Amino acid sequence: MSVSFDFTGKKILxxxxxxxxxLDISKRLAKxxxxxxxxxxxxxxxKALVDEFPTVTPIVCDVSAKSAVIEKALKPHHPFDGLVNNAGIAILQPALDADQESIDKILTVNLRAPIxxxxxxxxxxxxxGVKGSIVNMSSQASLRPIDDHIAYCSSKAGLDMATRVMAREWGKSGIRVNTVNPTVVLxxxxKxxxxxxxxxxPLLQQIPLGHFAEPNDVTSSVLFLLSDSSSLTTGSALPVDGGYSAN
Structure with missing residues (x-):
């Protein structure tokens, strides 16, 4: 069953x-x-995205840049009705071998940048006066420990908590903030x-539904949390993991 949403007139970053x-989220939102x-x-x-969807506005910027650089890139486009903090990186290292450079990179992109x-x-x-919605892309790795993911798990667990703080502080202004926490996405x-x-x-054996996520599984969850269909949902983590985190 295909789920459809109407975001006509909404500006979403x-x-x-x-x-x-x-990319899948950008295309579904444009559609x-x-x-x-x-x-x-x-x-x-x-440019390839804009060639396919001319209504999309490209913003060339690195989320790990200083806040002043990001603010300058976004200044002409405010206000937004929604934000999807999707950018992220993974550098896999066991706890004994995690090096400071990798830890800093992961925490900068996966935690500092979304905040x-x-x-x-x-x-x-x-x-x-915009009552908007923010969706932070987290992971099943925030909910359960995974070998060789010391910095990645920590960054996503931190993002979950940051999301709950945002939801608590900004709720009075009508802003909702949630996370989507997917398993491996194909x-x-x-792939x-x-x-x-x-x-x-070994990972599939821990997923009750027995398979990884397709991009559409994650995108549909993001669009749900951006939409008015989730108007009373904030500070929540939505696992899209086939039951992994509950197993």
């Missing part, structure tokens, strides 16, 4: 919006009538990284 899950603003570092990938982006967007929402990169049955098998 998607970080990491030019590839993977972010649903939203005025999509796709923020990413890859100017070529953004900074959400603050910039929410401040303008409040100033303009984007092109996901490449998890095509090895020996690698995928």
């Amino acid at each position: 998607v970080t990491g919006g030019s590839q993977g899950i972010g 649903s009538g939203a005025r999509v603003y796709a923020l990413a570092r890859n100017e070529t990938a953004l 900074v982006l959400a603050g910039i967007i929410a401040k303008e929402m409040i100033s303009n 984007t092109e990169m996901g 490449k990284n998890w095509s090895d049955k020996d690698k995928a098998g």
